[in-house]
Amino acid sequence: MNNNDILRTLRYTFDLNDFVMIDIFSNGGLEVNRTQVSDWLKKEDDPEFKSLYDVDLAAFLNGFIVLKRGKKDDQPLPSPEKKLNNNLVLRKLKIALNLRDEDMLEIFGLRGFRISKHEISAFFRSPSQHQYRVCKDQILRNFLMGLQLKFRPEAK
Numbered sequence: 001m002n003n004n005d006i007l008r009t010l011r012y013t014f015d016l017n018d019f020v021m022i023d024i025f026s027n028g029g030l031e032v033n034r035t036q037v038s039d040w041l042k043k044e045d046d047p048e049f050k051s052l053y054d055v056d057l058a059a060f061l062n063g064f065i066v067l068k069r070g071k072k073d074d075q076p077l078p079s080p081e082k083k084l085n086n087n088l089v090l091r092k093l094k095i096a097l098n099l100r101d102e103d104m105l106e107i108f109g110l111r112g113f114r115i116s117k118h119e120i121s122a123f124f125r126s127p128s129q130h131q132y133r134v135c136k137d138q139i140l141r142n143f144l145m146g147l148q149l150k151f152r153p154e155a156k
Contacts, residue, residue: 003052028063054084061092068096086135107146
């Protein structure tokens with residue numbers, strides 16, 4: 001999935017306005033302004049559209065974790081990853097929303113997407129383990145749409 005789509009979906013799902021999004025980026029260690037956020041949220045065919053880089057989305061997701069779980073007083077902010085993949089996005093969302101595997105199964109189920117607990121745990125393994133599984137776009141998209149159904153049920 002493209003980073004801008006992920007950002008747009010999370011903004012809609014959790015009903016985040018521009019100022020909250022700026023705070024989230026700030027919590028993740030990235031200072032942005034309203035124009036940047038607005039340009040990232042535009043559709044690809046808009047002339048003012050700007051691509052959201054992996055490091056910027058990682059900062060947003062780290063800030064989202066801080067927003068949802070709180071900041072740890074004794075630890076500095078984690079630096080955003082320079083390269084993101086769907087597995088990392090899924091992991092950061094799982095951490096931010098404090099989800100267990102059963103919660104994730106329920107979210108996938110809301111979307112009518114069938115997946116096993118073992119498949120979910122394979123996404124969070126180290127890439128060097130033979131049970132590791134790459135989280136494909138379809139899986140991340142179904143998870144994000146399931147989040148929408150869970151946190152914004154009126155938007156069906």
